Amino acid sequence: MPDKSTIHLVVNNKHYELMIGKDIIPSDTLAETLRNHLGLLGTKISCDEGACGACTVILNGKAVLSCTILTVECNGVNITTIEGLEDPKTGRLHPLQQSFIDHTAFQCGFCTPGIIMTVKALLDKNPDPTENEIKEALSGNFCRCISHYEVLKAVTAVIKGGKYDK
Amino acid sequence: MTNNYRYIGKDTPRKDARDIVTGRAEYLDDVRLPHMLIGKVLRSPLPHAEIRSIDVSKAEALPGVHAVLTYKDVPDATWGIPNHMRLLDKKVRFVGDAVALVAADTTEIANHAVERIRVEYEPLQACYDVDEATQPGQPPLYDQYPDNVIPQITKLLQNVIKGDVDKGFAEADEIIEGTGFYECFPNPLPPEPPGVIAYWKNPDKLVAYVATQSLGLNKYLAQPFFRMADTQFIATQCGGSYGTKNANLTPIGYAAELARATRRPVKIYYTKEEHLAAYSLRLSCRINARVGIKNDGTVTAVTGEWIVNTGSGSEAGPHEIAVGCGELQLALRCPNWDLRSKLVVTNRAPTGIVRGYGGQELESSILPIMGMAMEKANVDPLDFFKKNFVRVGDEYFWRNGIKYIYRGIDFSPAIDNGAARFGWEEKWKGWGKPMSVHGNKRRGVGVGIHCNADVGEDHSEAWIKLTPDGRALILVAVSEAGQGQRSSLCKMAAEVLNLPLEHVNMSFPDTDGNPFEFALVGSRGTYTVGKAVIEAAEDARRRLLELASPVMNLKPDELETEDGYIFEITNPDNRIPWRKATGIVRTVLGQGRFSEDFTLSNFLVTFVEVEVDTTTGMVKLVNVVNSAGCGQVIAPACLEGQLHGALGAAGLDTAIFEGGMLDPSIGRMMNSNMIDYKWRTFNDLPEFSTLTQDTPMPSHRFHAVGVGEIATSPGPSAVLMAVYNAIGVRIMDYPFTPDKVLKALSKIR
Numbered sequence A: 001m002p003d004k005s006t007i008h009l010v011v012n013n014k015h016y017e018l019m020i021g022k023d024i025i026p027s028d029t030l031a032e033t034l035r036n037h038l039g040l041l042g043t044k045i046s047c048d049e050g051a052c053g054a055c056t057v058i059l060n061g062k063a064v065l066s067c068t069i070l071t072v073e074c075n076g077v078n079i080t081t082i083e084g085l086e087d088p089k090t091g092r093l094h095p096l097q098q099s100f101i102d103h104t105a106f107q108c109g110f111c112t113p114g115i116i117m118t119v120k121a122l123l124d125k126n127p128d129p130t131e132n133e134i135k136e137a138l139s140g141n142f143c144r145c146i147s148h149y150e151v152l153k154a155v156t157a158v159i160k161g162g163k164y165d166k
Numbered sequence B: 001m002t003n004n005y006r007y008i009g010k011d012t013p014r015k016d017a018r019d020i021v022t023g024r025a026e027y028l029d030d031v032r033l034p035h036m037l038i039g040k041v042l043r044s045p046l047p048h049a050e051i052r053s054i055d056v057s058k059a060e061a062l063p064g065v066h067a068v069l070t071y072k073d074v075p076d077a078t079w080g081i082p083n084h085m086r087l088l089d090k091k092v093r094f095v096g097d098a099v100a101l102v103a104a105d106t107t108e109i110a111n112h113a114v115e116r117i118r119v120e121y122e123p124l125q126a127c128y129d130v131d132e133a134t135q136p137g138q139p140p141l142y143d144q145y146p147d148n149v150i151p152q153i154t155k156l157l158q159n160v161i162k163g164d165v166d167k168g169f170a171e172a173d174e175i176i177e178g179t180g181f182y183e184c185f186p187n188p189l190p191p192e193p194p195g196v197i198a199y200w201k202n203p204d205k206l207v208a209y210v211a212t213q214s215l216g217l218n219k220y221l222a223q224p225f226f227r228m229a230d231t232q233f234i235a236t237q238c239g240g241s242y243g244t245k246n247a248n249l250t251p252i253g254y255a256a257e258l259a260r261a262t263r264r265p266v267k268i269y270y271t272k273e274e275h276l277a278a279y280s281l282r283l284s285c286r287i288n289a290r291v292g293i294k295n296d297g298t299v300t301a302v303t304g305e306w307i308v309n310t311g312s313g314s315e316a317g318p319h320e321i322a323v324g325c326g327e328l329q330l331a332l333r334c335p336n337w338d339l340r341s342k343l344v345v346t347n348r349a350p351t352g353i354v355r356g357y358g359g360q361e362l363e364s365s366i367l368p369i370m371g372m373a374m375e376k377a378n379v380d381p382l383d384f385f386k387k388n389f390v391r392v393g394d395e396y397f398w399r400n401g402i403k404y405i406y407r408g409i410d411f412s413p414a415i416d417n418g419a420a421r422f423g424w425e426e427k428w429k430g431w432g433k434p435m436s437v438h439g440n441k442r443r444g445v446g447v448g449i450h451c452n453a454d455v456g457e458d459h460s461e462a463w464i465k466l467t468p469d470g471r472a473l474i475l476v477a478v479s480e481a482g483q484g485q486r487s488s489l490c491k492m493a494a495e496v497l498n499l500p501l502e503h504v505n506m507s508f509p510d511t512d513g514n515p516f517e518f519a520l521v522g523s524r525g526t527y528t529v530g531k532a533v534i535e536a537a538e539d540a541r542r543r544l545l546e547l548a549s550p551v552m553n554l555k556p557d558e559l560e561t562e563d564g565y566i567f568e569i570t571n572p573d574n575r576i577p578w579r580k581a582t583g584i585v586r587t588v589l590g591q592g593r594f595s596e597d598f599t600l601s602n603f604l605v606t607f608v609e610v611e612v613d614t615t616t617g618m619v620k621l622v623n624v625v626n627s628a629g630c631g632q633v634i635a636p637a638c639l640e641g642q643l644h645g646a647l648g649a650a651g652l653d654t655a656i657f658e659g660g661m662l663d664p665s666i667g668r669m670m671n672s673n674m675i676d677y678k679w680r681t682f683n684d685l686p687e688f689s690t691l692t693q694d695t696p697m698p699s700h701r702f703h704a705v706g707v708g709e710i711a712t713s714p715g716p717s718a719v720l721m722a723v724y725n726a727i728g729v730r731i732m733d734y735p736f737t738p739d740k741v742l743k744a745l746s747k748i749r
């Protein structure tokens, strides 16, 4: 019998055990757990209702909105957040991160972690997407500063440069 | 453009870039203080009512609740321009107005407590429109404004009155009268909601973490609210502001009063719904204007009444009116004016400081009337704008009512370059004429301009500290809200001190550890803070060379510094590191100051091409060219981003789909969530070019002024013009949603 009172999940290659009632409550969203319990503050909450993409993380290979998922639903899942992209040993940035820096693909930066995670999930599946596929993937990511054009350049540069590896 | 600078005009990574892309940048909600409580606000369900009674006992009794405050518990201080808003009042004035505040251990407990507060209201008749509000018999929102009109502030430019308008109209070839509306109540909507964490270090010292674009302004606006207690404001990374987080007074006030009551740090962090429905909307306005024009495009007279709806309170209404009145004169040279403003309070959510500040609202409403005049006189709008923007030697009244004479550059090249890039000559077919028609798709083009002399507003101070290890630290109270200004200031200092950019850094953004600095408003940072930083760097450099002089046995003017070394100009091999000149136990401090200057302006022209689907009524933005005049560009990529910002922040899209939808039967905003509130997505991007005119501006050593703020401003009226040209019918009230378009085409009633 699996123990229903504990949620096991892997975040950025690290295993966590969360006890319901102690570490989390049933109404906690994944975004809240990541931020408040695991201290992974890079995942941002903006609308908290599934409309803006700020809270995007990768769950079992798919970009998901962590504000719309309950942590209690996450038993056995594998999650990557923005904190999981840097090489933990060398500190080397993921090529997407580096390209965002090189292209100043942000202004206020609040949308940036969500955008990078959305793009990463896309490129992991399809390393050579068309511009339309990139735009479609990002269509749920709100960027009010309007850094869209620079984001597209940054992503295209990674694809064109053949720099992409997971 | 190539130049001889080491950093100015070249792209360098933003100093905070790595933090942003790794998720390490610390925004307000990422700050966790020990013993911090969560504050929540009970908000009014009614648009206008007296509070008859409030019972907070059930809320207070909830375990984990530490304070519940009502209007009885907060100081009787008022804020806004003029001062008229209490933090909590015996009256509510819009759906979402604050009624009570709660501080509790967790968000859940705070929310429960809010639900347990019982309030009895005595409803009052509400008004949402300026005409309604000023009808006799309409209950006033504020006793001191019995007709719901906020009196004009004499120290500010509230009207433009000059010359002789009768003479002006007599000279006109064409006279046009009309009414323009810019009444969409959009929300600039930064992704990060407003938020503040406050605590009292002692009864006379408030410490506040603020998500803001303007640390100094937050402090100086808030301080009177706390009986001039000492205040330390600390800026977190700010997740977007677009003007709206310049004042921050409601969250500051809520957090500070709850912190005072609980003696603990309290965080206020708005939900998106609160953000959308109850926080700093854009001013709304309409104008009844009469304009006289000659057939050569000369404007001979402008008269009218500009009626501004500030919603339930005015964070800065009269000041925004003042800036708008100033900006319009820069865009429209005309000797004869009688333009008067009226500021009206209604039961809409309060408006506040927003990117575009006054001018965007005024131009969006009056330029369409100007367009009617141009059409009657058969003047190409491009020729019109080219003729009528401010020129060297022109006089204008600025926001303080004082007359200034423009001494900047001629922006004609910005217009010409923009027009060439856009292809205006080929695309412009005349007034009311489409650029092309393909079945039910009609395309039209439009153009608008905006100028702002606030690029030199207010005062700034900066210090620079040189350390013996060959580094410089800029001490200036500047926060980062996306403009990249902290990085640009480092570039300016590194250029003056000829240091590697990595060796120039900024102090922690707080108001205790830094000298006075006003705010990053009105695109002022580049010129004002820039000049203070440049002066500080020059001062520090001079002191450094003076220290080196006796050590090297050379006069200071025989010395130069580079990468932390000082060398003899004529014999560069003769060099010593800074530490040899300063010793290792010394700080070299340079100081700089900027004093207000309203004699320069920035400039932006926006060209748009739209496609109107006459079957569905949809307006699609096809192409945008933003061509700016701001002198030498400091950070090209940052500026380009800001110019793209035209599509955000309640800017150009207020002409197409953006706005706050009110249900007038209950006074509630119907789209206060990010699904129903429309915003531009990645898969709906127009082609967008940005251009900058690099003529040096007589500002400071690097010949620059800022321009980012106004990216949003010329857009709406340009879109109006383009839609008119596409369909041949002029729609005067924004945004041009399908229903309005179809109505204009008589396809629906």
Ligand code: FES
Pocket (backbone or CB within 6 Å): A044, A045, A046, A047, A048, A049, A050, A051, A052, A053, A054, A055, A056, A065, A066, A067, A068
């Ligand atoms: S915060 Fe999750 S989608 Fe907006």
Ligand code: FES
Pocket (backbone or CB within 6 Å): A106, A107, A108, A109, A110, A111, A112, A142, A143, A144, A145, A146, A147, B191, B239, B240, B482
């Ligand atoms: S960079 Fe500010 S919202 Fe995208």
